[in-house]
Amino acid sequence: xxxxxxxxxxxxxxGARTVVDAASLKLFPGRIACLLGPSGCGxxxxxxxxxxxxxxxxxxxxxxDRVVASPAGALPPEDRGIGLVFQDNALFPxxxxxxxxxxxxTGLSRADRTQKVLRLLDQFQIRxxxxxxxxxxxxxxxxxxxxxxxxxxxxxxxxLDEPFSGxxxxxxxxxxxxxLEDLRRLGTTVLVVTHDPEEAMAIADDLILMSExxxxxxxxxxxxxxxxxxxxxxxxxxxxxxxPGEVASGRIETPLGSLTAPGLADxxxxxxxxxxALVPAEAGVVATxxxxxxxxxxxxxxxDLGEVQVPLTWRADPPEPGATVCVSFRPADAVLFNxxxxxxxxxxxxxx
Amino acid sequence: xxxxxxxxxxxxxxxxxxxxxxxxxxxxxxxxxxxALSVGVITxxxxxxxxxxxxxxxxxxxxxxxxxxxxxLAMPAFAVAYGYADLLDVAGPLRSALRDMTGHDLxxxxxxxxxxxxxxxxxxxxxxxxxxxxxxxxxPGATLDAARMLGSRGAAAFFRVVLPLxxxxxxxxxxxxxxxxxxxxxxxxxxxxxTLTTGVVRAxxxxxxxxxxxxxxxxxxxxxxxxxxxxxxxxxGRTHETGKxxxxxxxxxxxxxxxxxxxxxxxxxxxxxxxxxxAGWLLANLPGQIPDWGxxxxxxxxxxxxxxxxxxxxxxxxxxxxxxxxxxxxxxRLASLGYATPGAVMAIGLLAPAGVxxxxxxxxxxxxxxxxxxxxxxxxxxxxxxxxxxxxxxxxSPSLSQAARTLGRSEIGSALAVRLPLAAGSLLTAGLIVxxxxxxxxxxxxxxxxxxxxxxxVIASNYALDERLGQAGLPSLMILVLSLPAxxxxxxxxxxxxxxxxxx
Numbered sequence: 087x088x089x090x091x092x093x094x095x096x097x098x099x100x101g102a103r104t105v106v107d108a109a110s111l112k113l114f115p116g117r118i119a120c121l122l123g124p125s126g127c128g129x130x131x132x133x134x135x136x137x138x139x140x141x142x143x144x145x146x147x148x149x150x151d152r153v154v155a156s157p158a159g160a161l162p163p164e165d166r167g168i169g170l171v172f173q174d175n176a177l178f179p180x181x182x183x184x185x186x187x188x189x190x191x192t193g194l195s196r197a198d199r200t201q202k203v204l205r206l207l208d209q210f211q212i213r214x215x216x217x218x219x220x221x222x223x224x225x226x227x228x229x230x231x232x233x234x235x236x237x238x239x240x241x242x243x244x245x246l247d248e249p250f251s252g253x254x255x256x257x258x259x260x261x262x263x264x265x266l267e268d269l270r271r272l273g274t275t276v277l278v279v280t281h282d283p284e285e286a287m288a289i290a291d292d293l294i295l296m297s298e299x300x301x302x303x304x305x306x307x308x309x310x311x312x313x314x315x316x317x318x319x320x321x322x323x324x325x326x327x328x329x330p331g332e333v334a335s336g337r338i339e340t341p342l343g344s345l346t347a348p349g350l351a352d353x354x355x356x357x358x359x360x361x362x363a364l365v366p367a368e369a370g371v372v373a374t375x376x377x378x379x380x381x382x383x384x385x386x387x388x389x390d391l392g393e394v395q396v397p398l399t400w401r402a403d404p405p406e407p408g409a410t411v412c413v414s415f416r417p418a419d420a421v422l423f424n425x426x427x428x429x430x431x432x433x434x435x436x437x438x
Numbered sequence: 439x440x441x442x443x444x445x446x447x448x449x450x451x452x453x454x455x456x457x458x459x460x461x462x463x464x465x466x467x468x469x470x471x472x473x474a475l476s477v478g479v480i481t482x483x484x485x486x487x488x489x490x491x492x493x494x495x496x497x498x499x500x501x502x503x504x505x506x507x508x509x510x511l512a513m514p515a516f517a518v519a520y521g522y523a524d525l526l527d528v529a530g531p532l533r534s535a536l537r538d539m540t541g542h543d544l545x546x547x548x549x550x551x552x553x554x555x556x557x558x559x560x561x562x563x564x565x566x567x568x569x570x571x572x573x574x575x576x577x578p579g580a581t582l583d584a585a586r587m588l589g590s591r592g593a594a595a596f597f598r599v600v601l602p603l604x605x606x607x608x609x610x611x612x613x614x615x616x617x618x619x620x621x622x623x624x625x626x627x628x629x630x631x632x633t634l635t636t637g638v639v640r641a642x643x644x645x646x647x648x649x650x651x652x653x654x655x656x657x658x659x660x661x662x663x664x665x666x667x668x669x670x671x672x673x674x675g676r677t678h679e680t681g682k683x684x685x686x687x688x689x690x691x692x693x694x695x696x697x698x699x700x701x702x703x704x705x706x707x708x709x710x711x712x713x714x715x716x717a718g719w720l721l722a723n724l725p726g727q728i729p730d731w732g733x734x735x736x737x738x739x740x741x742x743x744x745x746x747x748x749x750x751x752x753x754x755x756x757x758x759x760x761x762x763x764x765x766x767x768x769x770x771r772l773a774s775l776g777y778a779t780p781g782a783v784m785a786i787g788l789l790a791p792a793g794v795x796x797x798x799x800x801x802x803x804x805x806x807x808x809x810x811x812x813x814x815x816x817x818x819x820x821x822x823x824x825x826x827x828x829x830x831x832x833x834x835s836p837s838l839s840q841a842a843r844t845l846g847r848s849e850i851g852s853a854l855a856v857r858l859p860l861a862a863g864s865l866l867t868a869g870l871i872v873x874x875x876x877x878x879x880x881x882x883x884x885x886x887x888x889x890x891x892x893x894x895x896v897i898a899s900n901y902a903l904d905e906r907l908g909q910a911g912l913p914s915l916m917i918l919v920l921s922l923p924a925x926x927x928x929x930x931x932x933x934x935x936x937x938x939x940x941x942x
């Protein structure tokens with residue numbers, strides 16, 4: 087499949103600071119991609135470069151088979167056919183909902199424009215708000231208006247900048263669910279920028295990890311979660327338990343036991359596990375319980391393994407601190423990292 | 439506070455108004471309206487363009503123009519008029535030289551309605567400039583980006599998005615310029631343009647008729663009320679606040695070489711016409727004059743003393759009004775009417791109640807006159823002081839005063855201990871605005887001042903009317919020097935964007 091959008095080695099500097107550093111990525115038609123990274127990692131700048139609001143210093147941006155930005159020049163945002171929904175929605179406060187949604191529809195007859203706007207309002211179930219003013223809308227309603235406005239020009243790609251950060255709790259999840267359902271039904275290609283890993287994994291068909299201006303990894307969320315390319319990538323998506331080990335002739339020895347490490351050079355290495363990969367076992371490594379905390383659906387124990395401490399989730403009847411328990415893990419869930427924190431052995435090739 | 443307003447109405451209804459036929463009032467009113475309209479339109483366009491350039495674009499000299507373009511506020515309009523009248527005098531060096539070189543005279547006479555429009559526009563464009571600069575700076579950055587993403591840029595984005603959003607600021611800035619135009623006495627009188635305000639002063643000083651002066655004042659008062667209504671209506675219900683948004687001001691884009699030079703030239707032209715040319719010419723004429731230092735020093739002391747006393751009194755009253763505003767919003771609305779009211783009208787209005795006091799206490803003379811003058815200043819400049827004080831108090835979170843109340847302070851006590859100290863910067867701003875305006879004030883001072891009590895503005899006006907423009911230059915420039923530091927400090931404050939407000 088040909089990508090709808092492709093970035094090739096795109097960089098952007100502000101003064102001496104490289105905010106986006108040789109970023110490459112591909113987006114495919116009809117899919118929802120999620121760009122995840124901590125605040126200040128350059129993801130918003132990347133988004134603005136795709137939209138055309140910033141120009142890359144190096145690299146190329148392709149939309150379809152067209153080069154829209156390269157060191158030679160850049161296509162202005164209004165000619166790119168991309169919709170952008172701003173973090174604060176940026177609805178025009180002096181226009182009502184209908185006029186906001188119709189703002190970008192120039193060159194149509196009044197009747198055609200009204201018809202198109204009303205159809206969009208129907209699609210997002212906000213027709214009853216047509217003559218309301220932006221300030222009288224709830225956060226979720228404002229967002230629907232902003233998205234309808236961006237889609238009015240039938241862009242090939244819709245960019246959403248931290249779309250759910252203004253909403254909280256229960257509302258956030260219901261708004262997110264309903265919105266994604268609508269966007270999928272319309273077959274829109276979407277790139278969402280977020281700093282919330284749970285949100286990213288929940289909505290993405292393709293997940294792209296970014297940190298300190300660099301794209302670390304891209305692929306289906308499950309792959310990225312289970313097979314992170316580095317400790318940094320792993321920790322963007324959640325907790326990673328790291329246990330040090332020694333490699334000798336194709337095996338690694340760790341306080342949690344030993345396992346095969348084919349092709350790994352002799353010397354020190356690190357064994358990485360998601361917390362849920364550690365389970366109580368009949369037979370395994372014996373460890374002392376240091377601490378115990380209640381967390382609703384179970385207890386979180388902290389175990390002493392000598393050099394390191396690891397967590398263990400226990401469902402019922404937890405042992406007291408000071409008691410000993412047996413702990414083990416599935417070798418298939420383990421990820422081995424070299425001392426620099428890069429993935430050393432992979433079950434599969436890195437995806438993306 | 440409202441006594442002068444009532445006084446005007448009462449006096450106009452009184453007898454003895456025969457000295458001016460209604461036809462004259464109409465003629466003066468037409469001139470005033472045309473003058474005000476022209477100045478409003480010209481300042482609206484030039485001020486907006488200059489503000490747009492310094493906020494949205496980078497070009498040579500931008501950092502300087504950002505604040506320097508507001509400096510003509512320190513220059514009294516009459517001083518601008520003196521400067522140009524002397525420079526462009528038929529027998530002056532400029533015209534003589536041009537005649538010798540080209541054989542033709544400039545087809546332009548400064549002592550005309552056109553000249554007055556030019557002079558007042560050059561003096562008053564900063565009101566629009568400052569209002570629009572603040573408005574542009576406070577535009578959420580995403581607004582322009584959003585318009586661009588939807589296919590609107592350049593002029594289209596300006597007229598479809600930026601202008602509708604900043605229209606309240608434009609209305610307020612233009613209303614200020616128009617109010618100042620209507621209130622101006624020194625410049626138009628000197629340029630021989632007969633407006634309602636010159637009518638008020640003339641009716642009173644030449645014909646000694648308070649009643650006919652009030653006839654001229656009534657239409658001004660009506661215009662003031664309409665302007666004030668326009669200015670308020672522009673704001674009502676359209677506070678474009680979205681609450682939680684992160685404001686990121688618009689980003690300045692660089693202009694090309696030609697456009698950049700053109701932008702710099704435009705800004706320089708504005709600055710020259712409002713300040714550099716008239717002030718420079720007055721300055722160039724200083725050598726060769728033999729100033730009456732004793733008289734000037736006394737006048738400077740008087741000017742400064744009046745300005746300080748007036749500022750103190752006005753700020754105190756405005757603070758009380760602002761604190762009471764939560765209880766009685768109507769009183770504040772009425773007090774603001776004074777700002778739109780020309781000083782001459784205010785003075786005429788005060789003369790009637792003053793007559794009563796005079797007859798009760800015949801010895802009160804000078805002290806009463808000065809008190810009346812300060813009252814007139816306070817009534818006229820109340821709104822100018824209220825605005826920043828209100829804004830300053832509004833920024834103090836209500837939970838702070840509530841905390842003071844729960845810690846045992848009374849309502850007044852918590853205001854004194856918490857709200858006022860936190861709004862101190864705003865009080866200072868208000869005080870300086872009032873001071874600068876009083877330093878430049880002429881008509882009310884002329885009418886109400888005690889016998890032989892001169893201010894710099896009065897001396898300048900007297901010299902100028904005696905056609906001794908060289909002598910008028912020094913007191914004018916002294917006003918400029920006295921107000922300049924305050925104006926520089928104020929421009930830094932007034933236009934700092936909301937989120938980045940300096941000071942408490």
